[in-house]
Amino acid sequence: MKQSAFRKGATGIACFFTCLFFLAVGTLLLILKPSELLKALLSAEMLYSMKLSLLTASISTLAVMFFSIPTAYSLSRFDFSGKSLVRSILGLPMAFPELVLGLSLLLLFGQTPLGSGLEALGLRVPFSKLGIGVAQFFVAFPYAVRVIYSTFEGIDCRYEQVSRSFGYGDFETFRNVTLPMARGGLFASAVITFARCIGAFGAVLILAGGSYMYTEVLPVTLYLNISYGNLEMAITSGVLLMGIAFLAILCFEHFEGEKS
Amino acid sequence: MRALRKKELEKKGLKSRALDRKERVGQEQAMAFLEVRNLELNVGGFKLHDIRLRVEEGDYVAVIGPSGSGKSLLLETIIGFYSPKAGRIFLEGCDITAFTPDKRQISIVYQDHVLFPHMTVFENIAYALQKKVKDKARIKAEVERIASLLEISPLLFRRPKTLSGGEKQRTALARGLVVRPKLLLLDEPFSALDVRTKERLRAILKNAIREYSTTVLHVTHDFDDLWALADRVLVIRNGKVMQEGEPEAVFKRPSPNFVAEFLGTNLLKGRVRNREGNLTVLELEEKSLAQASKPELEMESEAKSSLLFYSADSGKPGEVVSLSIRPEDIILAEKALESSARNMLKGKVKVLTKKEHLVSVSLKLESGNKSDLSAISKAAQASPGFKAPACPDSKVSEYSDSKASGIELKAVITPTACELLGLERGKEVYAIFKAANVKIIR
Numbered sequence: 001m002k003q004s005a006f007r008k009g010a011t012g013i014a015c016f017f018t019c020l021f022f023l024a025v026g027t028l029l030l031i032l033k034p035s036e037l038l039k040a041l042l043s044a045e046m047l048y049s050m051k052l053s054l055l056t057a058s059i060s061t062l063a064v065m066f067f068s069i070p071t072a073y074s075l076s077r078f079d080f081s082g083k084s085l086v087r088s089i090l091g092l093p094m095a096f097p098e099l100v101l102g103l104s105l106l107l108l109f110g111q112t113p114l115g116s117g118l119e120a121l122g123l124r125v126p127f128s129k130l131g132i133g134v135a136q137f138f139v140a141f142p143y144a145v146r147v148i149y150s151t152f153e154g155i156d157c158r159y160e161q162v163s164r165s166f167g168y169g170d171f172e173t174f175r176n177v178t179l180p181m182a183r184g185g186l187f188a189s190a191v192i193t194f195a196r197c198i199g200a201f202g203a204v205l206i207l208a209g210g211s212y213m214y215t216e217v218l219p220v221t222l223y224l225n226i227s228y229g230n231l232e233m234a235i236t237s238g239v240l241l242m243g244i245a246f247l248a249i250l251c252f253e254h255f256e257g258e259k260s
Numbered sequence: 261m262r263a264l265r266k267k268e269l270e271k272k273g274l275k276s277r278a279l280d281r282k283e284r285v286g287q288e289q290a291m292a293f294l295e296v297r298n299l300e301l302n303v304g305g306f307k308l309h310d311i312r313l314r315v316e317e318g319d320y321v322a323v324i325g326p327s328g329s330g331k332s333l334l335l336e337t338i339i340g341f342y343s344p345k346a347g348r349i350f351l352e353g354c355d356i357t358a359f360t361p362d363k364r365q366i367s368i369v370y371q372d373h374v375l376f377p378h379m380t381v382f383e384n385i386a387y388a389l390q391k392k393v394k395d396k397a398r399i400k401a402e403v404e405r406i407a408s409l410l411e412i413s414p415l416l417f418r419r420p421k422t423l424s425g426g427e428k429q430r431t432a433l434a435r436g437l438v439v440r441p442k443l444l445l446l447d448e449p450f451s452a453l454d455v456r457t458k459e460r461l462r463a464i465l466k467n468a469i470r471e472y473s474t475t476v477l478h479v480t481h482d483f484d485d486l487w488a489l490a491d492r493v494l495v496i497r498n499g500k501v502m503q504e505g506e507p508e509a510v511f512k513r514p515s516p517n518f519v520a521e522f523l524g525t526n527l528l529k530g531r532v533r534n535r536e537g538n539l540t541v542l543e544l545e546e547k548s549l550a551q552a553s554k555p556e557l558e559m560e561s562e563a564k565s566s567l568l569f570y571s572a573d574s575g576k577p578g579e580v581v582s583l584s585i586r587p588e589d590i591i592l593a594e595k596a597l598e599s600s601a602r603n604m605l606k607g608k609v610k611v612l613t614k615k616e617h618l619v620s621v622s623l624k625l626e627s628g629n630k631s632d633l634s635a636i637s638k639a640a641q642a643s644p645g646f647k648a649p650a651c652p653d654s655k656v657s658e659y660s661d662s663k664a665s666g667i668e669l670k671a672v673i674t675p676t677a678c679e680l681l682g683l684e685r686g687k688e689v690y691a692i693f694k695a696a697n698v699k700i701i702r
Contacts, residue, residue, distance in 0.1 A: 161339075161361060165340075165364070166388045167391035172391075180376075
């Protein structure tokens with residue numbers, strides 16, 4: 001069958017940019033020798049950065065999931081005044097430059113009674129490890145809400161109504177019916193959230209600062225080392241971030257494939 | 261079926277919830293088992309308007325009406341998924357209007373099953389019970405009992421996605437029934453199934469309903485459901501109850517016109533001419549609506565006509581009425597026949613439609629046919645064994661005017677009868693029906 005010019009053109013554009021992207025990623029992988037990569041990986045700074053990244057991203061992911069599930073559920077199932085405003089505001093950080101989000105958070109936790117109140121309780125957010133988690137949370141939260149919201153929207157609410165008709169309350173129905181039916185979407189959301197948390201840079205840099213071996217997470221390691229001209233360390237952290245993102249996308253695609 | 265179930269209830273010593281209720285409520289007029297009063301609701305594009313409904317315990321009520329008429333919305337309001345804007349719902353004398361669905365003890369079964377995909381068949385059915393029954397052994401026994409009744413015992417450990425449509429529907433019915441609900445709501449449960457599966461499921465459902473002594477409200481588009489299962493029928497249009505009663509009565513005497521059209525009745529508009537003994541003679545009006553359910557025919561049917569029909573119903577001369585004749589009540593014959601039927605009309609076959617195990621014949625009453633009573637009488641006389649009618653004027657309907665064209669009658673016959681008569685498009689036949697089967701609708 002003869003292919004139309006439009007079809008050929010569109011496919012050609014897709015292939016061209018895929019190759020370009022592949023080249024860019026390949027360059028990152030090919031510049032360092034395996035021994036240099038291994039040496040950088042095992043350096044104290046990289047190990048610290050990896051541990052801190054994994055720890056903060058894991059905690060942030062749990063926190064994001066804990067709060068985004070009820071948020072997305074309420075947006076999907078319940079009607080309340082100002083619902084569309086809530087939805088817009090929650091989605092805003094997705095369009096926000098991360099640096100602006102970081103600055104806003106720095107002002108919120110540094111210059112307002114909320115920040116001083118938390119500090120009085122021993123919870124200092126700006127320029128601390130806690131700040132990393134807070135920044136990651138705010139970066140990833142809107143994405144998680146969006147993915148989970150679309151998952152709940154995809155579940156016919158009659159399943160819940162049928163469960164209610166058997167005597168189960170709202171929460172029991174949510175626990176027994178909705179959550180198990182949404183588990184694929186929740187898993188995908190957790191993966192995306194983790195990838196967003198571990199890759200968050202701008203907001204983390206502004207709120208938590210980029211202190212060497214203190215608030216240094218993988219993107220900060222990349223930034224600091226490229227500033228010093230230490231390409232090996234910068235590239236290694238880049239490779240690690242890319243690997244994590246690649247795994248996340250694989251998981252997400254797997255879920256999407258299952259869903260369809 | 262209703263009387264039978266009542267007897268069974270009494271036999272089981274369950275009686276008298278209705279009687280107790282009468283005493284409890286202590287009202288002048290006993291409250292029905294399910295009573296819906298002046299229900300009003302508007303959800304999206306669907307509306308319920310001033311719905312009033314009384315369902316007695318043990319009744320099997322079929323709810324019919326065109327798509328979008330609010331049938332499913334009515335069920336979902338009764339179960340508590342929607343709160344009405346106005347009106348009240350009483351179940352066993354108790355006002356449940358403000359109750360959440362978990363407090364109503366009503367089950368619902370949907371056309372698309374709505375089985376929980378993450379649970380097995382057993383878990384789906386057991387889930388319905390677990391809130392009510394804590395003893396695991398009893399839950400198991402109850403699930404096995406209903407599974408055996410609905411013939412799904414071998415499927416208990418399979419997931420819904422591995423089941424066929426009929427198996428899924430039986431599972432959904434089992435889940436709905438196992439809790440012994442006060443009221444079971446069925447929202448077109450068989451519409452996605454093939455004819456054989458439907459027939460089998462009807463029999464299984466009938467048996468299960470009898471066993472569990474449940475009151476049922478069943479939304480359906482399939483009249484076979486209605487004939488096989490229902491004690492009563494409720495016709496809804498645009499969120500309003502148009503007619504309710506026993507199926508036979510509603511089909512024989514559909515009122516208003518919409519119900520007749522919806523039920524596929526031959527609906528003709530006419531005027532009462534005079535009375536002849538016990539019969540009413542009706543003359544078709546100029547704008548007769550033949551088969552108003554087929555709008556394309558209305559145009560054709562606007563021709564002048566003065567066909568006469570005989571009805572056993574009473575009517576005042578000059579009164580404008582609609583006539584309803586069930587397609588099943590019309591006999592087709594190749595020749596004019598001597599019979600007790602008061603109406604005999606000559607026409608040509610216009611359309612033959614095979615419909616499951618029946619054939620629907622659209623008959624166009626001949627245009628330009630100068631034949632009148634005498635012509636048809638001659639034809640009748642020419643047929644072997646003809647005897648002069650005892651009541652000469654009323655033996656056959658007459659074509660008194662050549663412009664009696666465009667009027668259509670639909671008859672339903674078996675494929676064998678169709679073959680015997682050699683029916684084909686354009687073939688002339690006689691439509692014969694009794695005056696008792698011509699119902700006058702006002």
